[in-house]
Structures are given as C-alpha cells and as structure tokens.
Amino acid sequence: MTLLQPLMLLGLLGLGLPLLAHLLGRERPRTIAFAALRFASAGDEVVTRRRTLRELPLLLLRLALLALLVLALARPSGELSRELTVLAAPHDAVLLVDGSRSMELRVGDETVLEHAREAAATLLRSLPPGSRVGLVTSDPRGPVVELTADPASVERALADWITRSSHPRARAPGGWTLDSSLPAALAILDRGGQAGHEERAIYALGDRTARGLGSLPRAAGEVPIIPVPVLSTVGLEAPPGEGGPDPRPEHVGIERASWTPARDIDPRAVRITGALRRYRPGAIQPVEEAMLDAAPDAATVELDARAVELALVVDGARVARTEVTIDGDRPAPFEFTHTLSGEGGPRRATLELLQGDDPMPGDDAVHLWLSASERVQVTVVNGDPSELRTHDEVFFLATALGASDAGGTIELHSLAPEQLEDRVRERGPGALADTDVLVLSNVRAPPEDVAPAIQAAVSRGLGLWISVGERVRARDYNDRLGPLLPLLMREAVVAGTAPGRAEARTEGLAPADLTHPALRGLTGDLGLTGARTRRTVLLETDPARAALDALAYTNGAPALITGERGRGRVALLTTSIDRDWTDLPLRPGFVPLVERVIGYLASARRGAASARLLVGEPWALATDAPVAIRTPDGRLLPEAPDEAGVVVFEDTRTPGHYRVEPPPDAPASARQAPVCSVNVDPAESLTAPVFVARPPSTDDADAAGEDAQRARAHLPRWRPLVWLAALLLLAETLLRRRRR
C-alpha cells in the first residue's frame, strides 16, 4: 500500500482542531478554594461540567470521519505484483489503448478501461523527463494526440474519452482488435519523428485477451511494442497455465443467435435459436488456443450449473421468457418459437439476458430483425449433375444449406448451365434480378454473350460464388469474368506432387481467418482444420486486386477468397464443392461456412433481414436515391448515394436496429425498406488470458540492466474509504439526532 499524495497526510494535523476548539472555546472559570463544597453538589442538574469532554462518542466519530477523508485525499493505492516496463532514456512513445467492448468488463467498481486509465497515468508519470508521448485508441473514432512533451494533455484526452457518454462522438465500444490501430500509432511516431528522439516505443494498454494484447506482435519494425496488461496479477513471463488468481469476474453472454422461419408451425412463425455461454478468465493460454477458443479439459473445469433467465422482446414487448441452465464452460443452447402477428415488414426483436449484475452487460442483448416473408434466393448452376445424389455436384451444398440455421430463409433453385444461358439470352440482364446469390459450381465458363449480364448483375449487388472442378476452364473465366474474380485463376494442380514422389499428398486447411467479414462473429475452431484437399486451382497474385482470404491451405495458398466488385460480392473456392477434389464437404464446419458465405454474398444486395453487422462495420446499401436512416437511439440521419449508387453508412456504433425510413408518401407496398441489425462482436466476450510476450528490446535491456526501468502500477484503494466515510457520516447524523 502506497500513497499517491502523501503530503495530504498533513491534513491529519487538522484532527487537533476539534479538540483545540473545545479547549480554547470554553470559558475560564474563576477558581475558589471552598470549605463548604459538599453543599454545592456536582450531582445537581444545574451544575455543568465543562472541563470534561461530553459527547465523547460523537467526538470520536467526527475525528474518524475527518481522518478517513484525509486518508482518501492522500489516495492510497495498492501496487500490483506486476511491473510496468518503461524505457530509461528519453524517447518518443505512443500510448495505444484498447477501446474494444472487452474493456467494458466491470472489475469491482470500475471497468477494465477505467483501470487502464489509472495504469496510463502511472505510465505517463514514469516516463523519463524529456520524453514525448502521443495517444491513439483502437476505437476508430477515439482521440488521437500527436507527440507532445506534455503528458498531462494525453491524460486529459484519455480521461475525456473514457468519461464522456452523452457526446455525439461518445465512446461506443466495438469489436476492435488492438493490432488494427498499430498503423495509426506508427503514423504518429513517423509524423513526429523529424525532431524526435532516436528511441521510440509503443505502450499498449489493454486486457490480456487474444484480441487485446494477444493480437500484437512483439515489435512493429524497429519500434518495440511494450504490453501493459491492465488488471493482470501475473507477470508477462508467466508460462501458460501458471500465475496468480485473475481479478476479472466471470460473466454470461449470448454467444450466438439466429432465426429461421418455422413454417412447420405456422406460415408466420419464426424459430430463434442460439447459445449462451459463461466466460471466465481461466488459466493463461497461448494466443492460438485462445483464438480457437478450445474447450478446456473437462477434468480441470468443475463449475456448478448456473441458471440464467432469457427473454425475447419483439417490438418492445416481452413475448417470451425462459430459463437456460449453463453447465460448465460449454455453450447452453436455447430456442424460442414466435408467431409474428399481422402483415408488414421486418420486426424488431431483441434477446435479453435478465441479470442486472452481469459484469459485462454489453453482450447480454442480441438484436435481430424477424420477418416471415423475406427469403434469400440462391440460384445454383450445376456444372456436373449426376443421377446419384451423392455424386451430384451441388448435393453437399444443398444439404448444408438445408441443415443450417439459415436454411429456412434460403430458397434454392438449381439450374443447368444451359438453362441459365437460355434465361439470360431471353430476358437480358433482368434474368438475374430475382436472384440474390448465383453459384457457379464446376461450370466450364459462362459463354461470352452471357458473361456481361452476370457482370452487370454483380455490379448491381448480385452475390457470385464460383467453385471449381474438372470442368472449369480457368482461361475462359479469366477472359470473360476477369474483372469480377478476386484473383485470376491459373491451372489446377495436384497437391504435393513433388518430383520423385509417386504417392499423392493432400493439403490441409489452416485455421480460418475469423476477422474476415464473412466469418466475423464465429468463435473457436470452425471444424475445418482436418479437411484434406487433393487438387486446387492456383491463383495469380495481384496486389492491385482487392481480395480477402477467408480460408487458406497450410501451404499458404488461398482456399476461399472474396472480393467486392461494385455493389456485389464475389467468392472463389479454389477447390471443388463436392468430394471430387476434397473432403471439405464432409467436415462439420462446412455447414456454417456455406451459410456464412451465402449470407455474406446475399447481404450485399439485399440489406434485408439477414443483414447483420458488428459494431463499427459500415452498412452498404444499394440505392439510387438519398435515404434517411433511423438509428437505435432515434436519430434520423440522411445519407446520399455515391456515383456507384451505394450508400455507405458508417455510424453503426450503437448496437441495435437500423432501418431506412421510407418516404412518407410511399405506397404501402414499397415500405419494405432495408433494415440491418448491429450487434457486438461475441469474440469480445472472451476473457481468457493469453500469454503475452515482452518485446525483445526490453529483454536485452533487462539483461544489460541499463536501458529500461521498471515503474510500479498502482491500484486505487481509496474508494472504500470514501464509502466508509459516508457510512460514518450517516452514523454521525443518527447519533446527533438521538442526542437531541
């Protein structure tokens, strides 16, 4: 226990004031030596005894009250067992503060972010004199402070950002990963680098989760990244599975939630399913395991079952309520069935956890738009049909879509390549107007007269998914649909055909990139890592083309790659979607993968009930006219489309329901306005601590014992004193009232 303001203890001298006032304030009596004293009895009620201290309990209470206040002003604080590492020489530093939702976890009276503020204050005070410091947060709209020699301004900016809540640019914690702000931090260092110090460092303040400090490399180029774990009682060097107790409490959140039409019950019924989960810090584990969210060993987890109440709120009315028992760390599934009443567009629905004391309330609600009528139209062009169902090219795709949660909202149409060509030739580009997603599955290549129609449809928002196979002609695809492809295709190759090897090898899949927009929101292992692929199509690397890898093979080659073309989205699977080249369709992760990819491709066009975004993700709307978007907090924000006819709405920082307000004079039939629900990234609920490595330069510095110094972090302990003082004040009031 140390005092941050020890001089304040001088205030304890003030304790003598009440006594002094008592001694000085009383009247000096005239002393008389008297022989007949026994007749002037002290027992007489009119005789006062002024020299003695009356009301002794009251005096003691007030003295204690005064002492407590002085102690609180001296700001006693406990030192954490870990230490901050600070470079010893004056240097340029940037504070990189994690502003994601996981920092909203309440520990004691404060959130982790508020604890981070204390740690930042300690760090700023510990910087060697002459250092310059800047500030950046992982919140894209958080404060940015350029390098300054005045650490107080950085502290103020941080405090403003943390405390402001009603400001238009108020903090809205989302699912940001800490490493996404590294470029901004480096940019600050670069901008101030002209007249700066040679030594530079980035101090990263965040929680020890995979998306917090765990996402950071040890250094960004020449600049060491020094992790400052907030509220971690174990040293950075603690190996996985060891360390002291984690002060962070466990919390319960909604891990996932989705809905499907339940036409087996009622034409307007919907079935809402999902899972709840208990998140607890647990033991430290490597980042990779935390990212996979591997289930801990059953032997090490002995948790009592915990019952949590969950409610379904539709259009503001609580329509259903259930109790979900969460057993251990495993997800606890839940299901609601609800029949939407009346006609009309999509309905606002919210799943709410009814527990007021959850340390992380941010993940206790999931917002959905429910609709009984909207469906995704998927047209699958089967390039290799077969009479044997299991040999059919699209058997696995169709089965997966039927089995998935979204199956009820997906309407699948299968066409032969010729049928597609005929329809396009007949109806022109309008032939694909009713289709949300077009899947070209092992199709040789669209004819030259059909390809432009597909290109036009994609630029207007059609989702296109190309999967390859024996029949695909890569060159024709490059020629006819080249502008659409994420990357140009090369020839198909057999995996592992190294010279001198007769036996064919297979290629495995690397863990999926869960930050990809199509997969965002999923956690843990998708169940695809065991997939074996025998043949793949190679792709031309082209930095000019904007493409994102969603899946990759263990050799680094992309397996599933996506790109955005105009208003539409295109996905390319570099192996077959049936069992011809790979056993991917047999893997359990195939179902969510297909569902997510179809949803991703479809949401580009429709912006409808299936459009579910995470906090901070832009909402792209295809429209030709200006629109007004109603946000969950009631604001009506006008937005105008760009040249491509796309409205990119970026202010999705508040979780909830967003919708485009239809013009007041629009006919009722045209009131099927686009909607979108925004939720917090469930990955932010994970509080499992990860192993965070110290930067290499400070390791060396420790060895040399020169270049780095340690600063201790302080944990404020004065708040209980204030509470105690308030309690004493109450007791004093009661005592005084009783004495009267």
Place this chain on the structure above:
Amino acid sequence: MTSAPDPLSRILPPALRQLLRGRALTLRRPVWGPRVGRHMSVRAGHGLEFRGHRPYAPGDDLRRLDWRAIARRDRLVYRETHSEDALDLVLAVDDSAGMAYGEGEQQKYRVAAALATALATLAVRQGDRVGLCLATPSRDVARDPVRELLRPAAGQQRLRTLAETLAERPLEGACAWPQVLDRLVAHAPRRSLLVLLGDFLDPDPRARAGAPIEPRDAARVASGEADATDPGERALLDALARPRARGHDVVLVQVVHRDELEFPWGGRELLRLEDSRGQRPAVEGAGLRIRAGYLRRLGAYLERLERACERERVHLDRVVSDAPAGDALLDLLGYLSGSAGRGARDGSAPP
C-alpha cells in the same frame, strides 16, 4: 539582640486583649477538679459557699460546728461548705485547610485561635488547667507535641506553649471531628469543659471522600431528614452525645465566613469550586445555577446541627469571622457564667 515577639500578642488582637482585663471565666455549674481553685466543686470541702447542715459525727472538725444552729436545734450540727476546685478546660481547634478561608483578621482560623487563646488566658490567670487538642491528626503521632498538650496543665508556661502552637500551626489536611471527639472523651479529665472551635461545615470529608451525594440522599436532605445526610455528618451528630455521658460539658464554637453563609457569587460568572481540604471533587458551573441549591442544603444542615446540639445539651455558638471577636467572647463568657448571651441560641442551661 531582639527577642522573639510574644506569641500571645501575635494571636490575640489588641482589642481582645483589652477586653480580657478584669474578666474572669466563671462557671455556674460545679466542677470536679483535682486542685483547689475558684470554681464551685460538686463535693463538699473548705470553700466559702454554704452547702448545708448535717448532724455532727465524731471526728468532724470542731471548728466547723455551726453554733447558732446548735442553739436553735439543741443538738450538734455540722456546717458544710462547697469545695472550690480548679477547672479543666480542654480546647479543640480545627486547624485543617478548610479554616484558611478569609483574609487577615477575618480568617476563620485566626478567629478560632484568638477565641481559644482568650479562653486559655482567662483560665490560666485564675489557676485553671488548660489542655489543647489540634483537630488535624499529625502524621507522626509519636512525636506530636500536641499530644503533650492534651493533658491539661496550669501556668504561664502552658499558656505560652499553647499560644506558640496555635500561632505556628500550618493549615493543611482535613479534620475528622467524630474521631477528635472520641479522642477527647478518652483523654480529657472528667467533668472537663470541652470547647470545640471549627467551622463544622464538613465534619468528616474522608468518610466518603470524593463521592457525590446521591440523588436519593439529596432528596432526603431537602426534606430535612437528618439520618439521610452524609456519613461524616451523621457521625458528628452521634459523637456529640458521648462527652455528656462522661460528665464533660461541651461548647461548639462554629466559626464561619460570611461567604460561606451567603454565597455571594450569584451571577453568571463561571466558578470552579475546589475543596480546600482536597477531599471532594471540584464543582464547576455558573454561580447563579449553584447558589440556590447550596443555600438550601447549607440551611438544612445548620438547622440539623442546632437541633442535635439542643438534643444533646451542647451549647452552639456560631461566630461569623467578620464580626468583632470580643462580642463572641463576651457571649461565650456570659453563657458559661449563666447570664444571657448573644450567642446562646440553643436555649440549653448554662453549665
């Protein structure tokens, strides 16, 4: 070479010394002294005052036959006269710290000592024996010269010693009158005249030193019940009966200061009253708030004391220290000789 001042002149004010000229200490009641003196004795003897006739018995002194009576009665009649004995006067003076109140001649102790010395002067002048008991016990009892003084003696030397003792006595400690009375009863020659000089305001503060009067006792004091006062007071009133039982005559000369009788601090000024004997806890408060209760309790006590003296046939003479000491002495002498005196308020028959 200068001689030490006469202790008598230090104690006796000139006015009082003037008053003593031509006065005598006479007692109306007979005494029983071991020596021939000036006071009528209870037994027959060779005095001047006629006592009575009785028939002659062989061996009687023929010179004391009353010839006129023989002539009238026609038988031998013997004429008896009263014997005249010397008086044993024992003075007990309160020399506790409580007697130090008062300035100069008005100090209670000086008044008490002057009265005691005046009585002793008269007694020694007429050949009576004088003893002195100082009420405060000395720490070293074995060497206490006052113990020597307790046994009465006659002569100028005794008077000088007595005056010196009284003049040099430091005023300290507390006086326990019940024990003093017991001591006097035990050591004084029989049929002595015991003159007790003190304020008698706190007869035995050590009986319950430091303990305040309980509310129950205070209520009884207010109602005048004597047996509910503090133990010291009760012990004094009980002890007053013992000297009479031994044939002593007792005179209480209560010397008080006017402040003690009237409590002149009746304003709002804050007072701190400290026990001059150091036995009772100090009392603080505005005089206005203390005065009424004080006067009520004091008056009740004085009344109880008077009633007790009347009951035990003890003469109580209350002397206010600012009044002329000569008046007080004349009153006392008048009472003793049987004539009416100013201070004889108790109505008891003079000795």
